[in-house]
Amino acid sequence: MDKISQLPDELLLKILAMLPTMKDAVETMLLSKRWQFLWMMVPRIKYEDSYKNPKYGSFSLFVDRSFFRHEAPVIEALYFKLGSICGSEDIQAWMRSADKRCVRELTIKIDTFTNKGPVLLPWSLYSGGCSMLVTLKLINAVIVDDSASPISFPSLRTLSLESMKYPSGEFVKTLLSNCHVLENLVVEQCEADNVIIFTVIVPSLKSLVLKTLENKLGTNDARGFVIDAPSLENFDIFHFTGFCTFENNMSKIVEAKLVLNTWKLWKRLGSIASFKRLYLCLPSLKDMYSAGSVFSSLVHLKICTCETEWVNVLMRMLKDSPNLRALKLHQCHVLRPKEPRPCWNPAWNEPSSVPECLLSSLETFEWVKYEGAEEEKEVVAFVFRSAKWLKKATIKFHIKTNDTDKKLEVIKELFSSSRRSPACQLEFR
Template sequence: MDRINQLPDELLLKILAMLPTMKDVVDTMLLSKRWQLLWMMVPRIKYKDTYKHPKYGSFSLFVDRSFFRHEAPVIEALHFKLGSICGSEDIHAWMRSADKRCVLLLPWSLYRGGCSMLVTLNIRNAVLVDNLEQPISFPFLRTLSLESMKYPSGEFVKNLLSNCHVLENLDVEQCEADNATIFTVIVPSLKSLVLKTLENKLGNDAHGNMSKIVEAKLVLNTWKLWKKLGSIASFKRLYLCLPSLNDMYPAGSVFSSLVHLKICTCETEWVNVLMCVLKDSPSLRALKLHQCHFLRSKEPRPCWNPAWNESSSVPECLLSSIETFEWVKYEGAEEEKEVVAFVFRSAKCLKKATINFHSKTNDTDKKLEVIKELFSSSRRSPACQLEFR
C-alpha cells in the first residue's frame, strides 16, 4: 500500500477512473488518509443503479451527495445506467448539475435547453418523452448514437437532428416498438452513418443533403429502404448486410467514390450482393468479407453463378483498382472457394490478401488442406502478399 501511496495524484486518478462505478471509487477513501479526498477529483464518473424498489432512494441519495462533493474542474465522462424506477425529477436535477460542471461526454439522456459543451451522446433502450414545444439544441454535438429507442414521434427525431448543426457521426438502430413511423435524416454536416432500420421506418426525404457522407454502415431488411436513401455516390467507405435480391437490386446504382467495401456473408444471397456492388464500384481499392452474424442454419448456402467466371462479367474495379482483399471467418465452403479463386484470378492490381479462418476451422490439418486448395486454385499476381491467420 505504501508503494501505491507514493505514486503521483495524476496516476492515481487514472487508476480510479478505471474502476467500474462511482461507488467503487468512493469506497477507496477508506484505504488511508491519502485517499480520503482523492476520489473527488476523478474526471470520469460512472453511476450504476443496482437497487430495487423501494431501495432506489439509497442510490438517488448517493448520487446527490457524491456528485455535490465532486470537485474535478472538468468532467470528461459522466455515465448513468439507471433502472426503470428512476424518476424524471432526479434525471433533470442531475442533468442541470452536469451542465454547470462543463461535462464533455454525457452518454445518457436528451434534455431541453441543451448542454453547451456536449460533444458525444449515446442513448440505449430508453423512452424519450420530451415536449416538442421546448427547444432541443446541441450546438457542439458531433457523435450521436440512438439504439433501440422509443420516441414521442417521427417529428421529434427530425427536430432533434435538425438542431445538431455540426453532427458528423450518427448511429441508429431502430426497434419494432418505437413511435417514429418515419425516421428522417437530413444532416448536412454528416460524415458517417450507421443505420439498422426496418421497412417503412425510413422517411422519403431521408436522403436530403447527404452528399458529404464519407462512411456508411447499412443493415437493412429490404432494398426498398436502399432506394429511399437517394444519392449515395459520395460514400467512400461502406458496410453492407443486406437481404436477397428478391426486391430487385436498384438499377443504375453507381458508387463512384467508394474506396472501401465490407460485405457481411451471413445472408443467403450475399454473393449476389457482392457481385452487384463490385460492378457498380469502379474506384474500389479495398474489399473485405466478414461473417458478422450467425448463418441461418435452415437456409441453403449461397450459390456461385458459373457465368460470373466469364471475362465479360469481371467488374472493372478488379481489373484496375482493388489492392487489398481480406476475408474474416473464412470456412472453406464451396461458394467461398469460388469467390476467392475469382478474386485472385481477376484482381490484376492486388497487393495483399488476408484469409482469417473461422474459429470452428481450428484443426491444423484442415487449415493446411484449405491453404493448399487456395494456392492450387488461384492464379494471383506474383506481387501479391498472401497471409493466413
C-alpha cells in the first residue's frame, strides 16, 4: 500500500475512478492520511442504491454528504442507479449540485425491480439545470412537462432515452429540437411509451439508433417515426414494426444496421445509394426494396443467418451490390426450431446468375457460426467457385459438440466442394 500511496495524485484518481461505486471510493479514506481527501477529487462518480434492506433515507443521505463535499472542478461522468428509496425531490437536489460541478456525462437509471412506482425527473434537468452536459442517458423514468420554463441543452451531443415515458409526442419534438448540437441519439421504446409518432428533427444529428422491445408494442401501423436529419451518417433500427418516414433523402448515410420484422417501411431503401456498410436481419423478401435498385457505394455487407429466407436476401443483395468487397455471414440470433431450413435454388448455380461483385470486386469472405447445413455448404461452394478475386476466407464453426473428428469432417467437405482461387487464404477457427 505504501508503494501505491507514493504514486502521483493524477494516477491515484484514475484508480479511484475504476472502483465499482462511490461508496468504495469514500472508504479508501480509511487507508491512510494520504488517501483521506483523494476521493473528493475523483472525476467519475457512480452511485448505486443497491442496499437490500436500507433504512429510509440512508442512501440519499450518503449521496448528499459525499456529493456535496466533492471538490473536483469538473466531473467527467456521474452515474445514478436508483431503487426504492430515492424520489424526484432527491434527484432535483442532486441535479442542482451537478450543474455547479460542471458534469459532462450524466446517467440516471431507475431500477424497476426495486422501484415499483414511477420516478419523475425534475424539470430543472431540461431547463438549463445541467448546462455543461455533453452526454445524457435516461433509463426507465418519467419525463414531466413544465411549459413555464424553456428546454435548454446548449452543449448536449449524445442523448439516450431508453424505456422512457413522455408527456406527449409534441413534447418529444420540442425536446429534440432544442438540442442544437446533438450528434448521437438512441431511442428505445417500451410498452409504457405513450408517444404514437416520434418526431426527430435535428439538423446536426449524425447517428440515430431506434429500438423497440420485441413483441411489446404489437404491430400498430399507426406508430412510427418521422425523421428529418439531413446530416445523418449512421442509422440503426431494431425490431421495428411501425412506419418510418424520412423528410429528406438521407444522402449522407454511410453505415446502417437493420433488424426488421418487415420491409414495408423500407420501400425507399433502394434510393439510398450512399450506404458503404450494411448489416441486415430480415424475415423475407416480401415488400423488399424496389427492383432495379443498385447499392453502388456498398463495400461491406453483413447478413444474419437466423431467418429462414436469409439465402434469398443474400442473393438479392449480392446481385444489387456490384462493388462489394467484404461479405460476412453471422447467425446473430437464435434459430426458430419449428421453422424449416432455408433452401438453395439450383438456378443460382448457372453462370448467368453469378453477381457482378463476385466476378470483379469481392476480396474477403467470413462466416461466423458455420454449422455445415446443406444450404450453408451450397453458399460456401458458390462463393468459392464464383469469387474470382477472393483473397481471404474465414470459417468460424458453431458445431454443438467438441468432437474434433466432426470439425475435421466439415473442413474436408469444404475443401472437396470448393474450387476457390489459388491466391485465396483459407482460415478455420
